[in-house]
Amino acid sequence: MEHRVSNAFDRAAARARCRAYRRRILEISQQVSALHVAPAFSCTEITDAAYNGLMRRGADGAPLDVFLMSKGHGCMIQYVILEEMGVLERRDLDLYCKPGGRLGAHPDYGVPGIAASTGSLGHGLGIAVGQAYAERLKKTGVRIFCVLSDGELQEGSTWEAMMMAANLRLSNLVVLLDNNDFSGLERMSEAHRAFYPVLDKARAFGWEAAEVDGHDGGAIVEAVEGRAGGDRPMLVTCRTVKGKGVSYMEHVPIWHYRSPNPEEYRRALAEIEEN
């Protein structure tokens, strides 16, 4: 038995969920000296759209499809969604990055809900290709949703995987690209001018590709569900803002890995509620 969570993606409900996810991430950021807040806020709507819009669930509510966070440092958003689903417990998040806990700053295979140990960039897509291929061999119909960062597009290994996915005609592989134009150090479009545009490159490699507003979950769901079909893997380039939702974090590299102080925390919470 399988059913889609929602046939029509309810945008208002998604906004409310994402507000709650951001609030929870900020709350956890106050328990540790550093947390990748901005990378998680960049892919909050993307991850929500995957779990609550795209991935099919069984009768018990457990996902039938696979979610793989290739940009491992963005995993906080996945943790809070897994907490909401009951896959992870509140205690797991309370012990984030602490002795006795099982959640670190990067996802670890073996923890419930985690499809691969990532954290070194440029590994996730290769693993996703293997998983998609295995599911096709087994004829399960399982789809693999992989969240990739634009920084990972700089790794050669990502492009080996891009070639392989198209060679193998992995139509059950969907990549959601968190295209926030920042890696760790600077704007990608300035540091790597020759690299753009990305969409054409994916198409030239044999992928179906679309571009959407990455903070509009409904647009992401529509792009994937409305795909042309056939035997190509799909890339959805999601235009995002690193640190989305908190004005002083947006586009500011230091928030890549930093916890807000108490005053910054209060301001961030207030801004999240307004959005």
Add this chain to the structure above:
Amino acid sequence: MRNRFADVFYDLAKDDPRLCIVVADISPAGSIARFREEFPERFVNTGVAEQIMIGMAAGMAQRGLKPFAYTIATFALYRPFEMVRDDLCYQNLPVTVVGIGGGVTYSTLGATHHAQEDVALACAVPGLSVIAPCDPLEAEAATRWCATQEQGPVYLRLAKAGEPVLTADAPEPWEFGRLRTLRPGRDVCVLSYGAIMDMTLEVADRLAAAGRSVCVKSVHTVKPLDRAGVEAALKDFAHVVVIEECAPNGGLGMQVKAIAQETGAHCRLDAFSLADAFIHCYGSHADLLAEHGLSAERIAAALL
């Protein structure tokens, strides 16, 4: 260590136009940011792309420049390992690969960020010198040596920032390829390198409190290892101890044991290293070392 490295690099590079730095999307700390502003062409950011970082450093060295490749240790050594081996070492080029966060320094980031077997791995590659300073002063001396040498590739293993100064009163200076006595003693000789020296000195304090006369030596140059120095320690002391923040297979402990076997040493020999295991734990650096079985208390208890 990271900041001292940056300061020394800046000082030398402003007068030596051959010195360049190639990073892979790592924020330039302290003086490296200043270097970048003043000499933008000698600062290259390859993005999140470590293979080209090493590959292009090799090419630059072949055409007369002296590049330093700089990023987190796992991404500096493991990700582009074959480029380090073939492009730098096989061709014997004077490039310094700087790995920050050696060992399990990045204690909340998981094993993808733990350079827990880096020293052993680097020691296995022919022609690659391996230097692991124990404090900011050794980092300074090592950086100076790397920037002025012409002999070949180096893996320079640093920790993060904020490590204490431990060697200000050392009776011997830092010299490439030579064991360095940090504290003289007669009964026990402890060999150690890298940021774990802090714990090593605490072990020495505990042994001293129990009445032992403890000599501590920094093995900052793990390769080429000062074989004569190690042989002398094995001969002169009744008890030799190795403490390292590296996996056991191929680490200093195993190398010292091999020398002891080859020379028929009679001393007691104990080696403490990280476990040969991925641990799935998070916390402080000390928490992670403890998970690997390393704490001053535990080591001292095993030695007494």
